[in-house]
Amino acid sequence: KTLKIAVIPGDGIGNEVTAEGVKVLDAFAAIKGNIQFEYTYFPWGCEYYLKTGNMMDVDGIEVLKGFDAILLGAVGYPSVADHISLHGLLLKIRQEFNQYINLRPIKLLPGAPCPLKDKGPEDIDFVVIRENVEGEYSGVGGIRFPDRPEETAIQTAVFTRKNTEKVMDYAFKVAQKRNKFNKVTNVTKSNALNYSMVFWDKIFKEIAANYPEIATETNHVDAVSMYFLQRPESFDVLVASNLFGDIITDLGAALQGGLGFAASANLNLEKEFPSMFEPVHGSAPDIKDKGMANPIAMVWTVKMMLDFLLEDEDTEAIIEAITQVLLEGKSLTPDLKGSAKTHEVGDAICEKLKGL
Amino acid sequence: KTLKIAVIPGDGIGNEVTAEGVKVLDAFAAIKGNIQFEYTYFPWGCEYYLKTGNMMDVDGIEVLKGFDAILLGAVGYPSVADHISLHGLLLKIRQEFNQYINLRPIKLLPGAPCPLKDKGPEDIDFVVIRENVEGEYSGVGGIRFPDRPEETAIQTAVFTRKNTEKVMDYAFKVAQKRNKFNKVTNVTKSNALNYSMVFWDKIFKEIAANYPEIATETNHVDAVSMYFLQRPESFDVLVASNLFGDIITDLGAALQGGLGFAASANLNLEKEFPSMFEPVHGSAPDIKDKGMANPIAMVWTVKMMLDFLLEDEDTEAIIEAITQVLLEGKSLTPDLKGSAKTHEVGDAICEKLKGL
Numbered sequence: 001k002t003l004k005i006a007v008i009p010g011d012g013i014g015n016e017v018t019a020e021g022v023k024v025l026d027a028f029a030a031i032k033g034n035i036q037f038e039y040t041y042f043p044w045g046c047e048y049y050l051k052t053g054n055m056m057d058v059d060g061i062e063v064l065k066g067f068d069a070i071l072l073g074a075v076g077y078p079s080v081a082d083h084i085s086l087h088g089l090l091l092k093i094r095q096e097f098n099q100y101i102n103l104r105p106i107k108l109l110p111g112a113p114c115p116l117k118d119k120g121p122e123d124i125d126f127v128v129i130r131e132n133v134e135g136e137y138s139g140v141g142g143i144r145f146p147d148r149p150e151e152t153a154i155q156t157a158v159f160t161r162k163n164t165e166k167v168m169d170y171a172f173k174v175a176q177k178r179n180k181f182n183k184v185t186n187v188t189k190s191n192a193l194n195y196s197m198v199f200w201d202k203i204f205k206e207i208a209a210n211y212p213e214i215a216t217e218t219n220h221v222d223a224v225s226m227y228f229l230q231r232p233e234s235f236d237v238l239v240a241s242n243l244f245g246d247i248i249t250d251l252g253a254a255l256q257g258g259l260g261f262a263a264s265a266n267l268n269l270e271k272e273f274p275s276m277f278e279p280v281h282g283s284a285p286d287i288k289d290k291g292m293a294n295p296i297a298m299v300w301t302v303k304m305m306l307d308f309l310l311e312d313e314d315t316e317a318i319i320e321a322i323t324q325v326l327l328e329g330k331s332l333t334p335d336l337k338g339s340a341k342t343h344e345v346g347d348a349i350c351e352k353l354k355g356l
Numbered sequence: 357k358t359l360k361i362a363v364i365p366g367d368g369i370g371n372e373v374t375a376e377g378v379k380v381l382d383a384f385a386a387i388k389g390n391i392q393f394e395y396t397y398f399p400w401g402c403e404y405y406l407k408t409g410n411m412m413d414v415d416g417i418e419v420l421k422g423f424d425a426i427l428l429g430a431v432g433y434p435s436v437a438d439h440i441s442l443h444g445l446l447l448k449i450r451q452e453f454n455q456y457i458n459l460r461p462i463k464l465l466p467g468a469p470c471p472l473k474d475k476g477p478e479d480i481d482f483v484v485i486r487e488n489v490e491g492e493y494s495g496v497g498g499i500r501f502p503d504r505p506e507e508t509a510i511q512t513a514v515f516t517r518k519n520t521e522k523v524m525d526y527a528f529k530v531a532q533k534r535n536k537f538n539k540v541t542n543v544t545k546s547n548a549l550n551y552s553m554v555f556w557d558k559i560f561k562e563i564a565a566n567y568p569e570i571a572t573e574t575n576h577v578d579a580v581s582m583y584f585l586q587r588p589e590s591f592d593v594l595v596a597s598n599l600f601g602d603i604i605t606d607l608g609a610a611l612q613g614g615l616g617f618a619a620s621a622n623l624n625l626e627k628e629f630p631s632m633f634e635p636v637h638g639s640a641p642d643i644k645d646k647g648m649a650n651p652i653a654m655v656w657t658v659k660m661m662l663d664f665l666l667e668d669e670d671t672e673a674i675i676e677a678i679t680q681v682l683l684e685g686k687s688l689t690p691d692l693k694g695s696a697k698t699h700e701v702g703d704a705i706c707e708k709l710k711g712l
């Protein structure tokens with residue numbers, strides 16, 4: 001089986017980490033024997049924008065439709081405004097390909113540094129299902145009376161029933177499959193956001209009624225942030241809006257050892273369009289081309305890509321290989337107080353993988 | 357000098373903690389000699405709502421205008437929907453009295469439990485200035501096609517130049533006065549919220565230009581949440597929207613030992629209307645009337661009230677008294693692994709205060 005992967009290394013450290021992701025994909029394919037990957041590279045991103053005026057080719061979305069998946073490195077560059085670079089590439093792909101699920105595992109691997117005093121890998125193991133195409137990120141709004149004293153900015157969050165239902169439903173399905181508490185935590189703020197989040201809670205209740213065997217809990221996003229520090233062990237699956245999911249998954253990244261460990265999948269579950277896989281970290285232009293970037297988030301991300309593309313393959317060996325490298329402590333990047341280069345970490349993971 | 361305080365104990369543990377706040381106010385007045393407080397109690401809240409159909413009297417706002425300040429315990433009750441109780445009292449007072457600043461100190465006192473491994477009181481000491489009357493909490497929006505498949509919920513955040521300027525300006529003034537880095541961190545999400553937060557950043561830049569001696573930094577709210585765990589020592593003053601301020605101050609509360617330590621002031625700086633002082637914790641109905649509530653947040657809150665009402669009084673002795681009680685470890689509530697009752701903690705703080 002040949003899988004066609006569109007690779008967009010993007011900006012900053014995107015190139016370096018993407019190379020390690022591809023390395024691990026190839027190592028995995030070599031072990032399995034019956035799959036292979038065909039990569040097509042796209043030089044899109046901020047440098048492309050500075051040259052062409054576009055973050056991606058004008059027919060970019062059309063071109064990407066032909067692929068089984070998209071592997072994205074990172075987007076962002078100091079001289080290009082964030083809302084331009086992101087709306088031109090990352091957010092554009094999420095929305096055009098209706099990748100309405102953003103799946104983000106928060107799991108502290110043995111050997112990874114946790115900032116919390118009394119918590120360890122047994123306490124930090126949950127997953128956030130983030131709505132990924134609408135809500136606060138709908139891009140609706142405007143500025144009235146620009147630069148005048150009466151200037152007013154408005155930003156409108158739009159939530160549709162159909163999409164919200166699908167996101168919640170997926171959260172319950174994930175809770176069914178996970179071997180933890182079979183519990184979904186609804187992340188809301190309906191005590192203040194009197195339309196959107198009251199609606200969100202209503203849909204949550206409706207969908208929950210279809211899964212009587214799944215436990216539920218509803219907490220405001222401010223409380224959830226606090227609970228991440230106080231009782232992370234109480235979470236199993238969380239479902240959150242686009243913005244709230246963004247915030248709590250960065251917080252989750254801190255719990256699991258930093259952005260060097262934060263992987264994500266942008267999924268179109270029906271596979272009408274390709275899904276996109278990207279580490280949560282940004283382009284980190286300050287350490288570009290220094291071989292300092294931690295590729296673990298990207299390796300974890302390709303594991304998620306494999307899970308989505310090859311539903312019946314067991315990919316846990318990749319996490320096991322990362323864990324072995326962490327525990328051995330010899331091949332770690334500077335964020336983990338090591339002195340290994342990005343590619344050395346990738347090599348070490350591949351070597352462990354072959355031994356498993 | 358007599359100060360007229362409207363006391364709204366509210367729901368759940370509101371009564372218990374408010375009593376300790378009043379106790380400390382009186383102890384403070386007794387020490388100073390030249391000030392006294394005149395309290396008027398209002399039985400408003402959810403029980404009032406269940407009896408009368410209103411969270412507060414219909415002329416409540418008019419009545420409150422006659423006071424120098426409002427001391428609020430907590431609002432919320434299981435049988436009353438949050439958006440009803442909060443919009444009927446807490447959020448109503450904030451907005452009607454144009455308390456556009458929500459000031460929240462995040463400071464880890466010696467003896468308070470911090471969940472972070474390598475951080476102590478010297479690392480956690482900053483203050484969040486939260487916009488408090490508009491933005492995401494404007495209450496603008498609606499539901500189209502309720503309960504039909506096409507159902508759509510919209511929630512609109514409204515930011516005005518005048519209010520945003522005042523909030524930012526206050527943040528810079530606070531940074532001038534604090535003895536730390538003289539730095540303001542702008543909490544944004546302009547990479548995704550393409551109108552409101554792009555506007556927010558613009559106003560931040562404009563106001564920053566008036567304070568060339570104050571350092572600035574702009575970070576997205578997701579990153580700020582992560583940095584709270586990774587480098588809390590880097591913060592001095594943060595300025596955030598209503599929603600972002602809500603989230604990061606709960607996170608901050610976790611850093612400083614939990615909601616038992618989180619104080620807040622809702623300020624109308626021009627004193628056109630009374631300001632309101634409230635601990636950040638909720639009504640915690642599960643521990644109501646058990647004497648288990650930690651009154652430290654409330655005591656800290658009355659300290660903030662004194663700071664606002666009596667600009668030239670030194671109130672640090674109250675924090676010092678709390679710290680002594682914490683370090684002594686004899687009079688602590690169950691959340692701090694002690695077995696003292698709420699009123700015993702209040703007594704202990706007053707006793708220390710008299711000794712200072």
Ligand SMILES: CC(C)[C@H](C(=O)O)[C@@H](O)C(=O)O
Binds near residue numbers: 086091246547
């Ligand atoms: C870069 C930014 C627009 C993006 C987001 O907010 O979704 C990022 O923070 C993420 O979490 O993927």
Ligand SMILES: CC(C)[C@H](C(=O)O)[C@@H](O)C(=O)O
Binds near residue numbers: 636
């Ligand atoms: C109760 C709720 C509406 C309130 C808020 O979100 O402002 C609370 O969380 C707070 O922080 O004061």
